[in-house]
Amino acid sequence: MPRRSILSASERDTLLALPESQDDLIRYYTFNESDLSLIRQRRGDANRLGFAVQLCLLRFPDYALASDSVLPDPVIEWVARQVQAASESWVKYGERDLTRREHAQELRTDLGLLPFGLSDFRALVRELTDLAQQTDEGLLLAGQALESLRQQRRILPPLTVIDRACSEAVARANRRVYRALIEPLSQQHHHALFVLGLVIRCGVRNLVFAWHFDAVSEIAYVSELTHVSSFDIIVTNN
Known part of the structure; x- marks a missing residue:
């Protein structure tokens, strides 16, 4: 069974959002002379623009351009203006997968970046x-x-x-917390939990413990479950 997604769609959009305001574009995507010199070595508008955009993305927010990446128009237009390329040539660059990968490899080496494996x-x-x-x-x-x-x-x-x-x-x-809380309990304690109808399932938070003692290991010293006065149990039914 596949794990549920832990991030909402809006959270995913927020985490790696690209700059679109003029101030942010200037801050993150302004090239220096060294950058421009490297970019100008590419022949043709599409190559210069594509190479420059990849350079931007690898610097912020630090990811590689994918074949299906969709970028905001303000990013393309801002980069195109700096490298003196037609923004319309971006579409043509997207059709050159081999060129994109070659540029990515070159930039990864130049920037000293490591792949994720x-x-x-x-x-x-x-x-x-x-x-x-x-x-x-x-x-x-x-x-x-x-x-x-x-x-x-x-x-x-x-x-x-x-x-x-x-x-x-x-x-x-969850499994680590489960083991810390449950494994020290005796068979008597497990039986008491069963009688109470509490569901304990490893890796699923059906049972939520809110404790007020200093260490989880103190559970091991409790002789009777009913004597745990500072241990609150909240049951969540499925």
Whole structure:
């Protein structure tokens, strides 16, 4: 069964939104002389514009141009003006997949960026699991994921991959909390929970515990479930 998406459509749009206002375009997508010198080495409007746009995206918000990427008109027009290319040539660049990939490889090398692979995904999930024990807010988890990858100078993967990593981290955090809370309990405690009709399922928050003691391990020292005066149990029925 596929994991549910942890990010809403609006949150995905917010996380990697491209600048569109004049102030933001100037701030993020203004080329210096070194940039322009590199861009001018491309022949033809389409190549110059496409190369320049890829340079912009790899710098902010740090992802690679995909074959199906749809970019706001203000971005294309602002970049085209700087590199003295016709903005209409952007459509032609989109038809050249091999050129796009060659430019991406060249820019990745020039900028010292690293690709995102399977081992990076696994490391990201491990990193996010600690945070997921404190919150399951998708926007917070995804924001931390993006910040971590940027610090490593990795090209950001599609947001669907970030979403999956966050979802996996939440599932692992739930299992970790489950084990910490449930495994120390005796058979008597498990039976008492069963009699009360509480549903405990690993990885699913059917049972929400709000505790007021210092350490989870204190559960192990409780002799009777009914004696836990500072342990509130909230049951969520399916």
